[in-house]
Amino acid sequence: MSISKLAPPSAIFRHAALLITGALILIPFVWMVSLSIKPPGEIFRASFSFWPQQFYGIENYTKALTSSPLPRFMLNGVIVCAAILALQIAVCAPAAYALAKLNFPSRNLLFALVLIALLLPHEVLALPLFIVGYKLGILNTYAALVFPYVVSPFGIFLFRQFFKTIPDDVVHAARLDGLSELAIVWKIMVPMALPATIAFGIFSVVSHWNSLFWPLIAVRDPSLMPPPLGILIFKNEEAGNDYGPLMAAATLVVAPLIIAFLAAQRWFVEGLTGGAVK
Structure with missing residues (x-):
């Protein structure tokens, strides 16, 4: 191979950095899967090996599915995440359209407030949200898990950036055809922002599927618990944590997210980069 065909040092460095970063991110997941197929006696060994000497995966996964209503927890997660995503799109898309395509007083101020809201951790609002939920009488219901996330500053920002890339002539032509502003949005x-919708959907579902802090506050009924809160059933203060079934349950909870992301990764990347064109 000639020297001209060799990769430059900067490219080698970038690829090495990406490989190292990817390996560091994958290590906890590899460890989780490894612990999920090990017997209790091998989990706390000083030496680490991915494959156990005694395969204990069937026992751990069976216990994860039978000793707790894990399918119910995952169904709760599907219900909550689907409701949140549907309501977020219903709210964020019209708001983003208004910020991107309509001219009205204080538009820039409102967009600045959206950017400020992006900086606020959701945990800061936990106490006011809890008080509001108590006043409304929705604590310990599905509504308590959904209503704090209906308005998503990130969703408004992402859709607004993508809508800005759509030519104004498209909007003007739709108005000439007699479409209302809401009809133009939907x-x-x-439809033209489908990559952004998919990218936002992945962000939303992953975030709320893995959410533990707010569900820990908002619900007490086991039949309403989402997956992260439900798998805490394997925590036992007297006997200690049952790590094998716990890791098996965690693997089952994470697996749908990984499969969904791998299936939609092309649209995910396109949705994130589309708004950077303009």
Whole structure:
């Protein structure tokens, strides 16, 4: 191979950094899967090996599915995440369209407030949200898990950036055809922003599927618990944590997210980069 065909040092460095970063991110997941197929006696060994000497995966996964209502927890997660995503799109798309395509007083101020809201951790609002939920009488219901996330500053920002890349002539032509502003949003803008919708959907589902802090506050009924809160059933203060079934349950909870992301990764990347064109 000639010297001209060799990769430059900067490219080698970038690829090495990406490989190292990817390995560091994958290590906890590899460890989780490894612990999920090990017997209790091998979990706390000083030496680490991915494959156990005694395969204990069937026992751990069976216990994860039978000793707790894990399928119910995962169904709760599907219900909550689907409701949150549907309501977020219903709110964020029209708001983003208004910020991107309509001219009205204080538009820039409102967009600045959206950017400020992006900086606020959701945990800061936990106490006011709890008080509001108590006043509304929705604590310990599905509504308590959904209503704090209906308005997503990130969703408004992402859709707004993508809508900005759509030519104004498209909107003007739709108005000449007699479409209302809401019809333009749902019949033209959202279908054209499908990559952004998929990217936001992945962000939303992953975030709320893995959420533990707010569900720990909002619900007490085991039949309403989402997956991260439900798998805490394997925590036993007297006997200690049952790590094998716990890791098996965690693997089952994470697996759907990984499969969904791998299936939609092309649209995910396109949705994140599309708003950077303009």
